[in-house]
Amino acid sequence: MADELNDASELPSTAGKVAEVYPDVWNEYTEMGKACSAAGPIDDETKRLVKLALAVGSQSEGAVHSHVRRALSEDIDPETLRHIAILSIPTIGFPKAVAALSWIDDLAD
Incomplete structure (x- = not known):
């Protein structure tokens, strides 16, 4: 399941802006989402x-x-x-x- 979107162009405007202005924060956020998704059965x-x-x-x-x-x-x-x-x-x-x-x-x- 591609739970978190990585492409800022697919995000709602406010989240997309955060992803563009703070790409490191966005990347860490998406990685955390992937880790949480994979953490259980x-x-x-x-x-x-x-x-x-x-x-x-x-x-x-x-x-x-x-x-x-x-x-x-x-x-x-x-x-x-x-x-x-x-x-x-x-x-x-x-x-x-x-x-x-x-x-x-x-x-x-």
Whole structure:
């Protein structure tokens, strides 16, 4: 799983700018992401779903969009992505889960 993007041109504008201005920081960040991904036995699809769930839980619209984009490119079913938001209802509350669902639907529709 190519979890972290190395090409700054593929990043959202703010992250892309950081990657261009601070390439050493960006390279270390991507290497850390690769190391974390390889540190355990979780399969690639499950890793993507966990990362989406973490983005939902932290209420980061940008991170949700990023992980949804990547999940869709990895052929993960959009309904599976929506299920992440539904599963979050008891933990983060209905309004936050619905917000996350709307962020997923921004790209999964």
